Amino acid sequence: MRGQPTILHLDMDAFYASVEQAAKPSLRGKPVIVGGLGPRGVVATASYEARRFGVHSAMPMGQARRRCPNAAYLYPRFDVYRSVSETVMGLLRELSPLVEPLSLDEAFVDLVAGGTAHTAAEAEAVGHALRARIRVATTLSGSVGLAGSKMLAKIASERAKPDGLELIVPGTERDLLAPLPVRTLPGVGPATDGVLRRAGISTVGDVVRAGETELLRLLGTAHGGGVHAMALGIDDRPVVAERDAKSVSVEDTFDVDLTDRARVRHEVDRLAERCVRRLREHGRSGRTVVLKVRSHDFSTLTRSDTLRGPTDDPAVVRELAARLLEGVDTTNGVRLLGVGVTGLADFTQEDLFAQAGARAEGEEDGGDSAPERADPAGAAPEAGPAPDRRWLPGLDVEHTGHGPGWVQGSGVGRVTVRFETPGSAPGRVRTFAVDDPELSRSGPLPLTGGPQRSSSGGEASRPKS
Structure with a gap:
């Protein structure tokens, strides 16, 4: 515990929804809900306008639609959220080398370690300056809490929401904590x-x-x-710059229970590939592959197997996940599937004999090894990548005649697009056939700066801080 409030906690306000409002002028000041859009989807973030209707994160999307039927319901754009988060975290690292990210939208900062604040007045000045710099760099708002411990700094930022700053003076902790629900305490x-x-x-x-x-x-x-x-307000946990992940995993919940065994295997393969991509993004490898299966009745089981050495080979993870699936009965329907890797390391030590044996087993089973498996629908492989024609609400598009915009909705062979950019006025709406050759998916625009997109059509360059 410190005698001065020099631990800072930043929590961006309704982060995903705020990013979407910043990117889409027509949604500013209106209820926006980001999350899974299927019947089993859940709310990831709701804007403050939507929260007035009782919508909150982790709420089933169906319930959110009943409470706030006129909101904009958008599919998450995690590449954009990560880009904005990197800008914000960069500003925090300018304050101190001890920055502990908790998620894309919140982090602790030890101001003493950076020499930026040693007193309450200095810490408060740093907090106000940080909020102003975030606004300039991203157009978004963040709430700041300052206190002598991590627990109290986080409580302070929650009390400061939205778009505020609160400082808890050391010595006042017990009076502040006493009326709060016990769930407020960490753990x-x-x-x-x-x-x-x-x-x-x-x-x-x-x-x-x-x-x-x-x-x-x-x-x-x-x-x-x-x-x-x-x-009692006693919390001596330090701000830790590196939070070492213990596992990497991905999972999907399906709108309709999967009963076809080939489809289940296909989804496990796909999840294994995604898991390895995420593993490689973090520069890691792992020894234990974990398969998670949730049945139609919500019962959940996990199966795992451990390799002799760590791997980041997608074929190895895919094949081991497929083996684990063989021991699971899915005839009554699968609601959720997940694939994870634990026992992480920052190097690989492949067991070549084990890999060769796994592939040989696949060949003995009739050539149905994962790398060679045909599409479960029976479609022939395409000669090249086809354009992505999934017109999900909120995703970025480009029209050769109308320019950049975003998908408002689609159905019955049509897709509706609103053409606007972060710096424009609310844009006009046009409807096209879903296979219109002039319409294509596109990379996002930066929230600040000019209207140019990235040359690759992928993620736009990040705003300069």
């Missing part, structure tokens, strides 16, 4: 909350009054002691 999830509520403990003040002995009895020595210390 108190639904299970711990349930145990405490059954004992009549619902606020942080109740935890303090119950005393450490009672907390140890209810929660055990390690957990009970930690919760009691947090309730």
Whole structure:
């Protein structure tokens, strides 16, 4: 615990939805909801306009549509969110070498380590300057909390939302914490909350009054002691610059339960490929492949197998995931599939004999090894990559005659596009056939600067900070 509020927590406001509003002038000031758009999708982020209708993150998308039917429902554009996040994290690293990202939109900063603040007044000035720089670099707003510990800095940023700054003066922690729900404390999830509520403990003040002995009895020595210390405002966790990931995984929930075995295998192959791409993006390899299968009745099972050495070979991960699937009964329907890799390392040490044996087994099974497997629908392989014609709401497009825009919606062979850019006025709307040769998917525009796209048609160059 510090005697000065020199730990800063930044939390960008309704991040995904705010990025979409910044990129799409016609959506500014209107409810925007980002997330999975299928019947089993969930809300990733809702703008503050949508939150007034009771929409919040992790809510089923169907429920969100009932509460806020007139909102713009958009598919996530994670390449854009990552680009904006890199700009914001770059500004934080200019303040200190100790920046601990928690997600794309929030991070802790140790201001003392960077020599940027040693007193409350200096920390507050840094916080205000940071918020202004983020606004210039991204057009977005972020909320800042300042305190003598990570827990309190995070609480302060939550109290500052939206678009504010709050500083918790050391010495005032207990009075501030006392009326807050016990779930406010780090490490108190639904299970711990349930145990405490059954004992009549619902606020942080109740935890303090119950005393450490009672907390140890209810929660055990390690957990009970930690919760009691947090309730007293005691948190000596340092800001850690590198958070070493323990696993890399991807998963998909399907709108309709999968019952066709070939389709299930195809999806496992696809997830394995995505998992390895993410693994390689982080410069890692792994020894253990994990398969996750959630059935139609929500029962979930996992299967795993461990290699002799770490790998980042997509063929190896794909084949091992397929082997794990062989031991799982999917005849009653699969709701969710996931593939992950654990036991991470920053090098590879392939077991060539094991790989060769795995491929030989696939050939003995009739040549159905993953790299050679045909499309489950029976379609012949195409000579080259086909243009992506999935016109999902919110995605960037380009029309040779009308210029850049984004998909408002599609159906019955038509796609509706609004043509506007981040720096323009709200744009006009046009509708085209889904196979219009003049319409194509495109890379995003930067939220600041000129209207040019990246030359590759992929991710646009990031705004300069």
